[in-house]
Amino acid sequence: MLQTAFNGLVTGVIMTLPALAVTLLFGVLKFPNFAVGAMMTVAAYMVFALNAQLGWPLAPATAVVAVAFGGLCIAIDQLTFKPLRGRGGITLMVASLGLGFVLENIARFAYGNTARSFAIELARPFRFLDVRMNREQMITLALSALAMTLMWLLLTRTPVGRAMRAVADNPQLALVRGIDSERIIRWTWFITGILLAVGGVLIGMDRALEPPMGSNYVVGVFGAAILGGLGSALGAFAGAMIIGVVSELSTLVMPPNYRIGIPLVAIALVLVFRPQGLFGQPYIRK
Amino acid sequence: MISFLVLLGIVVCFSAILALALNFQWGLGGMVNFGLAGFYTLGAYSCALLILKGGANTLLAALGAMAIVAAACALTALVTLRVTEEDYFAIVTLGVGEMLRLVALNEDWLTKGALGLTGIPRPLGDVIPADVYVYFLLGLSVALLLGTLWVLNVLARSPFGRVVRALREDDVVAATLGKNVLWARVRIFAIGGAFIGLAGSMHAFYYQYIDPTQFTNIVIAYAFMAVIAGGRGAHAGTIWGAAAVMVLLEGSRFLKDVIPALDSDRLAAIRIIIIGVGLILLLIYRPQGFMREYRLHVELK
Amino acid sequence: MSAVLSVAGLHAGYGAGDILKGIDVSLDEGRVLTIIGPNGSGKSTLVKTLAGLLPARQGEVRLAGERVNELSPPKRVRRGLAYVPQEYNVFRNLTVLENLRIAHEFMGGGAGAPLPEEMAALFPELPSRYPALAGNLSGGQRQMLAFACALTVRPKVLMLDEPSAGLSPLLTVEIFRTVKNVNAMGVSVLMVEQNAIEALRISDSCVVLAGGRVRLAAPAAEVLGMKDLQRLYLGDTQQADGQPAGRAAA
Numbered sequence: 001m002l003q004t005a006f007n008g009l010v011t012g013v014i015m016t017l018p019a020l021a022v023t024l025l026f027g028v029l030k031f032p033n034f035a036v037g038a039m040m041t042v043a044a045y046m047v048f049a050l051n052a053q054l055g056w057p058l059a060p061a062t063a064v065v066a067v068a069f070g071g072l073c074i075a076i077d078q079l080t081f082k083p084l085r086g087r088g089g090i091t092l093m094v095a096s097l098g099l100g101f102v103l104e105n106i107a108r109f110a111y112g113n114t115a116r117s118f119a120i121e122l123a124r125p126f127r128f129l130d131v132r133m134n135r136e137q138m139i140t141l142a143l144s145a146l147a148m149t150l151m152w153l154l155l156t157r158t159p160v161g162r163a164m165r166a167v168a169d170n171p172q173l174a175l176v177r178g179i180d181s182e183r184i185i186r187w188t189w190f191i192t193g194i195l196l197a198v199g200g201v202l203i204g205m206d207r208a209l210e211p212p213m214g215s216n217y218v219v220g221v222f223g224a225a226i227l228g229g230l231g232s233a234l235g236a237f238a239g240a241m242i243i244g245v246v247s248e249l250s251t252l253v254m255p256p257n258y259r260i261g262i263p264l265v266a267i268a269l270v271l272v273f274r275p276q277g278l279f280g281q282p283y284i285r286k
Numbered sequence: 287m288i289s290f291l292v293l294l295g296i297v298v299c300f301s302a303i304l305a306l307a308l309n310f311q312w313g314l315g316g317m318v319n320f321g322l323a324g325f326y327t328l329g330a331y332s333c334a335l336l337i338l339k340g341g342a343n344t345l346l347a348a349l350g351a352m353a354i355v356a357a358a359c360a361l362t363a364l365v366t367l368r369v370t371e372e373d374y375f376a377i378v379t380l381g382v383g384e385m386l387r388l389v390a391l392n393e394d395w396l397t398k399g400a401l402g403l404t405g406i407p408r409p410l411g412d413v414i415p416a417d418v419y420v421y422f423l424l425g426l427s428v429a430l431l432l433g434t435l436w437v438l439n440v441l442a443r444s445p446f447g448r449v450v451r452a453l454r455e456d457d458v459v460a461a462t463l464g465k466n467v468l469w470a471r472v473r474i475f476a477i478g479g480a481f482i483g484l485a486g487s488m489h490a491f492y493y494q495y496i497d498p499t500q501f502t503n504i505v506i507a508y509a510f511m512a513v514i515a516g517g518r519g520a521h522a523g524t525i526w527g528a529a530a531v532m533v534l535l536e537g538s539r540f541l542k543d544v545i546p547a548l549d550s551d552r553l554a555a556i557r558i559i560i561i562g563v564g565l566i567l568l569l570i571y572r573p574q575g576f577m578r579e580y581r582l583h584v585e586l587k
Numbered sequence: 588m589s590a591v592l593s594v595a596g597l598h599a600g601y602g603a604g605d606i607l608k609g610i611d612v613s614l615d616e617g618r619v620l621t622i623i624g625p626n627g628s629g630k631s632t633l634v635k636t637l638a639g640l641l642p643a644r645q646g647e648v649r650l651a652g653e654r655v656n657e658l659s660p661p662k663r664v665r666r667g668l669a670y671v672p673q674e675y676n677v678f679r680n681l682t683v684l685e686n687l688r689i690a691h692e693f694m695g696g697g698a699g700a701p702l703p704e705e706m707a708a709l710f711p712e713l714p715s716r717y718p719a720l721a722g723n724l725s726g727g728q729r730q731m732l733a734f735a736c737a738l739t740v741r742p743k744v745l746m747l748d749e750p751s752a753g754l755s756p757l758l759t760v761e762i763f764r765t766v767k768n769v770n771a772m773g774v775s776v777l778m779v780e781q782n783a784i785e786a787l788r789i790s791d792s793c794v795v796l797a798g799g800r801v802r803l804a805a806p807a808a809e810v811l812g813m814k815d816l817q818r819l820y821l822g823d824t825q826q827a828d829g830q831p832a833g834r835a836a837a
Contacts, residue, residue, distance in 0.1 A: 032373050034320075034380070083570045089372050090318050094510055095569050097320065101507055102562035109555040159692045162681070166689050169678040175660040176638055176670045177736065178693035219381045226377070257392045264381040268365050271374055 004248050006131045012244020013144040014206055017199035018217060019224040019236035020151060021192040027168030027231040028188045029081070031092040032222060038103035039193070040200030040214035043069045045107050047201050048209055052119040058201070066197040073193030074186050100215065108211040115208035118201075136205045147198060148237060151191075155233055160187050168231055220247070223263020226270055229280025238278055242266075292420050294536055299427035300488035302528035303434050303481055304505070305512035309524045310438050311478035312513070314450060315471050317363065320376045321383025322509055325479060327501040328386050329355045329486020334403045334496055335396070344409040344491065352483035358386075359479025363472040391498045402497025406490050427488060431525070434481055441477065450474060507561045508535065514568045535561065589652075591616040591775045592637070592668070592744045597646035599636040605644065606632045608799040612777075614744065615791075619766070619776040621807065623783040624796035630779040631673065633796070634748045637777075638670040639663045651743055665695035667743035673752055676733035679722030683713060683732055686721050690736035709768055710735045727758040731765070738769060745769065747778045751785065763789050787811050 018036055025033045043065055050061035080099055084091055125134040155161035167174045167184050175181060203213055224243045228235025247262045254261075270277055304326060312318050319325070333351035336342045342350065362382050366375050390397050397403065414422050441447050450470045490496050508531055515527035535557065592614040600606040606629045614620045622630050635641045637648055639660035648655050650668050658666070678686050707714065710731050716724065721732060730750060737745055750766065751759040759782060767789045770776050780786035787793055790807040803810070 026373075032377060080566055087569075090312075090376070091569055093318070093320075093373070093376050094514075095566050097503075097510075098507065098562040098565035098569075100562075101503065102559050102566075105555040105558040105562070109552050109559070113551055159689075162685055162689055163693065165681060165685075166678050169680045170675055172640060173672065173675060173678065175640065176664060176672070177690055178661045178664040178695060179689070180659070180661045219377070219384055222377050223381075226374070255392070257388055258385070260381065260384055260388060264378070264385065267374070267378060267381065271366060271378075275374075 001249075001252070002129070003131050004252060005245060006133065008245035008248030009241070010137045010140055010206065010244070011248055012241035013141055014199065014202045015217065015221055015224050015240040015244050016144055016237050017147055017195045017202070018221045019228070019240040020148070020233055021195040021199070022221055022225040023228070023230055023233060023236040024164065024188055024192055024195075026225070028164055028185060029092070030171075031089045031096070034093060034096040034218060035099040035103060036192075036196060036221065037214035037216070037218040038100040038107075039069075039073065039196045040203060040217070041107050041211060042103050042200075042214075043193075043197035044200035044204040044209055044213065045111055047197070048111075048116060048118060048204070052116065055119075058118055058120055062198060062201045065201075066194045069197040070190035070193035073189040073196075077185065077189045100218075104211050104215055111209075111211075113211060115210045117208055118204055120205070140202050140205065143198065143202065147195065151195075151233060154191070160184070164188055219260050220263045223266045227263075227266045227277055229277030232277070232279040235277055235279035239266075289420060292424050294533065295424050296420075296427045296488075296492055297536065298529045298532045299424075299431045300485045300492065301508060301512065301532050302431055302525045303488070304485040305509045305524050305528040306434055306438060307478040307481035307485065308509045309513045310442075310481070311359075311475050314442055314447060315474035315478070316372070317379075317471060317475055318372060318376050319359075319379050319475075319478070320506065321362070321379035321381070321386070322482065323501050323503050323505040324383025324386030325355050325358060325482045326486045326489070326505055327390050327498070328358055329483035330490040330496050330501070331390055331397055331403070331486075332483065333487035334406050334490045337407060338403060338405070344407060344411075348409075348484065348487035351487045352480040355483030355486065356476040356480040358382075359482070360472050360476035363475040387498060387501060390501070400498060402495060404495045406494045406496070408491045408494065423492070430484065430488065434484065435525070438481070446470065446473075504558055504561060507558070507565055508532070511561065511565050511568060514565070514572055589616055590614060590649075591651055592777060593649045594637065595647045595649075597633070597636065597648065598644045599632060599641050600644065601632075601641070606799050607636065609646070610796075610799075610801055612794055612801065612804075614775055614777050616775055617770070617773060618791040619770050619778065619789060619807075620792045620794065621778045621780055621783070621786040621790040622794045622796055623780060623786070623810075624802075626781075628796045629799040630796055631748055634670065634746050634777070634779050637746060638668070661693070664693075664742075667695075668746070669694070669737040669740075669742035669744065670746045671733045671737050671748065671750065673748040677721040677724075677729050677736070679720065681721060682718055683721055683724070684717035686732055686736055687713075687739060690739040694740045694742075706735060706738070709738070709765060726753050727755075727761070730754065730758075730762060734765060734769070738774070741772070742774060744775045744777060747776065749779055749781055751780065751782045759785055784811070 018040060021036055022033065025031075025036070046065045046069065047058070047061045050056040050065065051058050056064075076099070080095055081092065084095055120136070123135040125132050127133075153161075155165060163174070163179045163184050164187065166177065166179060167181055171181060174184075200214060203217065207213065220243055221240070224239035225236050226239070227242060228237065228239025243263050243266060246266075247259045250259060250262055274280075304322070308319060308322060329351045332354045333347045336347035336350045337344065340347070340350075362379060366378050391399055393399070394401075408419070408423065409426065410422070411419065442451075489500075493500070508528075511531045512528035513524055515530060590613045592612075594610055594612040597607050597610040597612075598605045610629075610633060612620070612622070612633075622633065624630055632641065636643055639655070639658060639662075643656055650663070650666055653666070655663050655666065655668070660670075664670075678689070681689070712728060713732060713735060716728065721729065724732065734747075734750075747766070750762050754762060763785055766776060766778065770789075778786055778790070787807045787810060793803075793805055793807045793810040794801055795803040795810070
């Protein structure tokens with residue numbers, strides 16, 4: 001039971017980064033972006049290329065890809081979503097769905113359907129308090145904690161972060177307060193790209209690398225973001241942890257293939273009882 | 287060549303019905319169904335199982351499938367009754383669709399999982415001689431397509447349809463009228479669901495063998511493209527859109543002959559990339575958008 | 588006295604038709620101009636267009652002699668054209684301090700910014716409420732915060748859309764006093780107001796807008812003295828003697 005809870009903790013932590021990405025994108029761009037799963041997949045494969053094919057150690061490979069992927073996301077936005085700015089939410093959602101297909105299948109085209117893994121040294125798992133943990137999980141926890149701290153600092157202590165929150169709060173007011181919305185959107189994509197790249201690597205370490213690896217997390221990640229409250233970074237974290245732990249614990253009583261039901265139930269509960277989620281913005285203006 | 291065209295025609299017909307169902311739920315009801323693939327799966331499997339395990343004949347099985355999918359859609363819509371915001375609805379339908387496909391994949395005792403179900407009979411398959419059967423099936427498919435078109439148009443024209451359309455334009459009115467509107471939306475989603483079930487049944491009859499891999503998200507992409515490509519106007523646009531998309535995509539199977547270096551996995555991947563890019567391009571360059579209105583008459587040619 | 592803000596032949600609208608049908612307005616440097624008119628006359632649309640939130644379909648807008656038609660709202664702000672919208676004029680989910688910091692960071696601050704002492708004199712209530720969420724402030728406090736943000740850098744022109752909307756008579760007096768103080772600092776003010784009497788009392792000139800066109804442009808004192816005008820254009824609840832009968836909801 002404790003083991004399952006720990007695994008849930010790790011799952012939750014893995015989901016936090018993409019949940020943060022989802023919530024940031026929703027706040028600034030005002031629509032749910034279904035391509036985030038496939039974006040994680042592509043980034044993970046990019047790291048795979050550097051790591052397993054070119055022999056780079058995982059850490060520098062991730063760092064380089066993360067920054068490159070941030071830039072790539074900006075480019076993708078310019079090509080795909082920028083021409084659609086101002087169109088309705090559904091248009092953007094469908095575009096993101098299409099983008100997701102394209103990205104996932106680029107990965108499939110390049111690497112086929114067989115599962116791959118990163119080239120990392122095998123380390124023996126160790127036991128702590130009767131719970132088996134391995135080195136990858138420790139790295140995951142540490143890396144995510146670092147990423148979350150940096151995100152929090154960014155959002156609360158830097159002008160860019162404040163501007164992102166301002167645009168999420170009131171895009172028109174942000175304009176007349178001198179905030180250039182396109183610039184902020186580019187920054188948001190850059191940061192989101194980094195979050196998704198690292199998230200993809202964490203998934204690749206936890207499970208295997210295969211084309212649907214990221215898309216499998218889409219419903220869960222959105223469930224986490226909605227549970228926590230779309231637009232709230234703290235909510236993304238809380239939502240991800242809750243969904244992660246509950247999903248793992250649910251395998252004790254339910255067949256594991258239906259874990260996806262947990263975020264669905266969470267979304268249903270949120271919609272019925274508290275649409276703004278746990279930490280959703282108290283003042284919402286559509 | 288002729289038989290290829292006939293077979294293509296049949297596929298176009300049930301793909302068009304699927305697109306029309308999506309158009310109905312979305313264009314009239316304002317509810318975008320990202321779980322389309324899952325409900326389509328439900329329709330096909332329900333029909334197949336009703337025949338193979340329930341012993342029903344093809345007609346009853348198809349009707350049963352329609353009822354089942356309609357019920358599933360109604361249930362889904364009910365959950366989001368309180369919050370009709372399109373973002374949440376999209377995510378919920380996405381999730382429900384995923385769940386349905388997972389059930390098809392995992393519940394081996396019912397669906398034979400990844401192995402799929404074989405030996406699905408075709409309507410009147412015993413009665414009509416084999417060499418003309420495909421023409422019959424084509425005729426039947428076209429008839430069903432026209433029937434779907436007629437029913438959906440009648441519904442859109444009815445007082446029920448007009449009310450929902452008017453309310454979709456004006457949220458404030460919708461809010462004051464409260465429950466009635468929401469129930470109307472549930473009904474619309476359910477009716478669309480029934481036709482998804484019909485398309486699924488036709489799919490099962492056509493291929494005579496179904497497995498989970500047939501129902502991946504490409505289905506959604508096809509349907510969305512058809513709906514978008516069809517543009518504003520009567521459903522007829524959607525049908526032509528579906529035809530165009532289907533022809534392009536089925537035709538692209540010939541890529542394999544042209545580029546022998548690609549294996550089937552890679553080829554499948556390229557096709558999906560083309561669909562995805564096509565979808566995005568359509569969205570960018572089709573400024574009419576999605577709020578297609580149901581014209582009060584059907585223009586067929 | 589040169590015009591710091593001049594508008595010539597302005598047309599703008601949201602949909603098919605134009606709401607503004609050829610507007611000419613001129614604000615002299617250091618002055619206060621109030622625009623009045625019945626509901627639906629296009630007052631808010633005018634200010635939004637000047638701020639750059641709505642494109643000008645025809646006509647020209649010049650700030651300190653420079654044409655600004657092509658500039659996006661952030662660029663106009665940095666040139667010195669500040670705007671306080673009527674509603675949703677603060678970032679509700681951010682704290683008071685964060686609201687002010689954003690204004691300082693993005694509106695092109697620097698040498699011209701008012702000194703902290705000046706700000707403290709104008710907005711004494713704010714510092715004590717720095718950590719509070721802007722959404723938790725009362726209506727009057729939010730309005731003050733919105734002003735303070737717009738003034739964080741010393742703009743050439745401050746545009747206010749119904750600053751007294753939804754405020755009690757006491758707060759209304761305070762708001763207009765603040766506007767006058769701001770003007771005394773050298774900021775030219777363009778105000779759209781429903782509460783015409785109070786606004787005109789602190790204004791130098793007045794423009795009456797109706798049906799998207801300018802019906803009258805005259806010194807404020809002159810307009811205050813017009814009895815017929817009062818009944819027609821200064822709000823539904825004016826009595827014949829010019830005393831406001833009580834403020835109707837905006």
